[in-house]
Amino acid sequence: MINAIKNKINQYTFELNKSIQDLSVLVSFSAGIDSTVLSYLMIELRAKYGFSLYLIHFNHNAHKKAKHMEQFCRSFARLNDVKYFSKQFSFQKSCNFESSSRKKRYSELNNMASQLKCDIILTAHHKDDQIETLYMKKIDGADWISKIGIRESLGRIKRPLLEINKAAIRETAKDRSLSWIEDPTNNNVSFRRNYVRNILLPEALKKSPVLIDNLMAEAETCKSRLVSLISNFDNSKKILIRNESKNHISINLTEIIKLEIEELKIFLYWCIRDKHLKYIPKYSRKFWDQFSKYLTSSRSGCKFLIGNIICFIQREKMFLIITSSDVLNRPSLTKISTNNIWYGSTFDIKNTNRFSHSSNKTKIIINNDIFQNGLYIRRWKRGDKIYSATSNSHVLVSDLFINNKLSSFDKLVRPIVVDKQDKIVWIPGIAHSKLAEHYDTNKMKRLEWKLA
DSSP, X not given: OHHHHHHHHHHHHHHHTOOGGGOEEEEEOOSSHHHHHHHHHHHHXXXXXXXXXXXXXXXXXXXXTHHHHHHHHHHHHHHTTOEEEEEEOOOOTTSOHHHHHHHHHHHHHHHHHHHHTOSEEEOOOOHHHHHHHHHXXXXXXXXXTGGGOSOSEETXXXXXXXXXXXXXXXXXXXXXXOOOOOOGGGGOTTSHHHHIIIIIHHXXXXXXXXXXXXXXXXXXXXXXXXXXXXXXXXXXXXXXXXXXXXXXXXXXXXXXXXXXXXHHHHHHHHHTTTOTTOOOOOOOHHHHHHHHHHHHHOOTTOEEEETTEEEEEETTXXXXXXXXSOGGGOOSOEEOOTTOEETXXXXXEEEESOOOOOTTSSEEEEEHHHHHHOOEEEOOOXXXXXXXXXXXEEEEHHHHHHHTTOOHHHHHHSOEEEOTTOOEEEETTTEEBOOOSOOOTTSEEEEXXXXX
C-alpha cells in the first residue's frame, strides 16, 4: 500500500511541476483508522524524501469520545514529530450536521493550507466511501456530474486512498501495529451515510450482486464525459475567455449561455482552476438554475455571488472577480497615501524640487499645497471629465478609456485621483489634468502609480 501512496504523491508533484522533496502537505486527521493509516504512511514517506508535513484535527464536539480523539491526534503528532493543529467546531441543533460539518472542515482546510503555503491537502476517503456515495447519488436521481462520485483531485484537495478498499487499510494498520479510535457516531443510523452503509447498501447488494460494478462503470462513463467537456473548454479557450488576470476573468457571455446547468458548474471550476486560493462551495441545483437564469435575463451591471467570487454582466461579457477585495462595494472615496493598495496597485509619494513630465502618465508632479488640501482615489463614474493637459480641453474619461482599450473590469479598478472638490487631477497611466503652470520648486510632490 505504501507504494500505491508513493505513486499518487509522485503524480501530484508531477502535476505541480515540483520535486517531492519540495512538497508541503496538510493531512486531515480524525484519529479513525483511515486517516491514521494515511498519516502514518505519509510520515514514512517524509522520512525518505524530507518534504514538509502537517496534521490538522477537527473536533466537532459531537460525542463523548471527541476530546479523547483530539488528545490521541496530538499525541500521535508529537510521537512522530509532525507539526499539528486542531480546530474546535460547534453546531446549532437545527442545522444539518453532516452538511454543515463538511463545509466547515473544507473551508478551514483551505484556509490553513493557504496560511502554511501547502501544495496539497490529503483526506482519507477510500473506495468503500466512493461506493456509498455513488449509491446515494443513484437513489437521489442526481445529475451526471454528481454520479462521478468523490473526486480524487479537486483543487488542492487530493484523495490518494480512493482506489483502495477498507480491507486493505485494515491490513496495513495491522501490519504496522497501529492503534486508532473508532468514531462512535459511525453506527448512528440517524446520519444518512451510516444508514446507507449499514442498512440500505447491504440490502441492495443482496438483491443485485453486480450493483457495485454497475455503479463504478457509470462513474467511469461520467468521468470520461467530464474529461471530454474540459478538453472542449481547453480547445475553445480563445473563444470562451476574452482576457484574464490574477484578479479577474472576462468571459464571452454569448457562448456560455448555451451551456447546460451541469456544464456551467464545470465551466466555472475550469475558469478558476489555476487560481489556487479560490474555492467554490457546493450548491443545490436550484442555485445553479438561478445562476443560469441570471446569465440569460439580467441587465448590464447586475451581479451574482458564487461563494466569494463576484459575477457581473456587462453587455456581451460576464466578469468573474476573483480578488479578495469586493470590487463592487469599494468605498466611494479613499484618501491617497503611501499605504494605499488599490486593486493590486500602489502609490509612491516623495518630495521633489525638480519638475519633469511623464510620457506614460504613471507619474505626476504637483504643488505641495494641492497635496496638503487633500487628494483622493475613487472609481470612474459615468459622465466624468478631465481638463486634459495634453489637449487643453475637457475630455470624457469614457472616451479616454476607449482610446486606451481598457476592458470593463479595468474601468472598474482604474484609480481616478481627485481633489477635495472632486475635480479630476490625474488618471494614472492615462491622463494628467492641466494644473497651475507655476510651481514652487521647493514645495512639490512626486506621485508615482505602480502596478504590483
